[in-house]
Amino acid sequence: MFDTGRVCVKIAGRDAGKTCVIIKKIDNVFVMIDGETRRRKCNLKHLEPLDKTLNVNEDASHKEVITLFKEKLKIEIKETKPKKAKPRQRKQHIKKEKPIKETKKKSQQKTDSAKKTEVKAAKVETKAKTTKKTEIKADKKETKEKGIEAAITKEIKESAKDKESSAKKETTKKAEKK
Amino acid sequence: MVSGRFKSRSKRRVMVKTPNGTKRVYKNRKPSKATCGKCGAVLKGVPRATKSELAHMPKTAKRPERPYGGVLCSKCMRLAIKEKINKS
Numbered sequence A: 001m002f003d004t005g006r007v008c009v010k011i012a013g014r015d016a017g018k019t020c021v022i023i024k025k026i027d028n029v030f031v032m033i034d035g036e037t038r039r040r041k042c043n044l045k046h047l048e049p050l051d052k053t054l055n056v057n058e059d060a061s062h063k064e065v066i067t068l069f070k071e072k073l074k075i076e077i078k079e080t081k082p083k084k085a086k087p088r089q090r091k092q093h094i095k096k097e098k099p100i101k102e103t104k105k106k107s108q109q110k111t112d113s114a115k116k117t118e119v120k121a122a123k124v125e126t127k128a129k130t131t132k133k134t135e136i137k138a139d140k141k142e143t144k145e146k147g148i149e150a151a152i153t154k155e156i157k158e159s160a161k162d163k164e165s166s167a168k169k170e171t172t173k174k175a176e177k178k
Numbered sequence B: 001m002v003s004g005r006f007k008s009r010s011k012r013r014v015m016v017k018t019p020n021g022t023k024r025v026y027k028n029r030k031p032s033k034a035t036c037g038k039c040g041a042v043l044k045g046v047p048r049a050t051k052s053e054l055a056h057m058p059k060t061a062k063r064p065e066r067p068y069g070g071v072l073c074s075k076c077m078r079l080a081i082k083e084k085i086n087k088s
Helices: A062-073 A097-177 B051-055 B074-087
Strands: A006-010 A019-025 A030-035 A040-043 A047-053 B011-018 B021-028
Touching: A006 A030, A019 A047, A019 A062, A030 A062, A047 B074
Parallel strands: none
Antiparallel strands: A006 A019, A006 A047, A019 A030, A030 A040, B011 B021
């Protein structure tokens, strides 16, 4: 019953309802099938034999089986190519550090130059401030010295005036006594 | 007071423990198990899930990948194919 060339219909599995031909008998249980189904080993329990036979060799290729199906059974078999798994498009993590670094460098250079100028300006300002402070201090000292001198001169003058007045008083007193 | 739409028993009541005590929650019931259209046997490979759960499943996970998959059991499917062959 299940000899090579016997046309069958597969009953079980995802190829159920599709016609196939027995290519090779492996043992009492399993056979090799090809046709509308995939070329594979199959259990005899999963096949329903038909009353048609094809002249197929044991080493017949899939293309030969397709031509036989077309000519004798008038069944066109669509050849499906196995799908090639597309390589996954992984997200490429672009390192933006380098351009950032360059920009950073430029910016850093800019900032450094700006900082340097600022520091220089600050130094000049501080120097000017210090010089001003020293000038002010010197002025204060001068004013103090001047004030002291003026006070001393005032005191001297006052003392001289007092002396003169006292001498005048004494002379007047003497004159009165006389 | 229960709102009107939850008064029927079409939804199942689930008690949920909360920090403030237990709370009654209304959830959709699961559908019954899928059966064979011919013999009534329970179908294997068909999940018993709600609509929203099925929506997130791939098609291959919802039914067996064979003719009449998810409708007939494997035995009835074989018989149906054999009947077709005999008729033709």
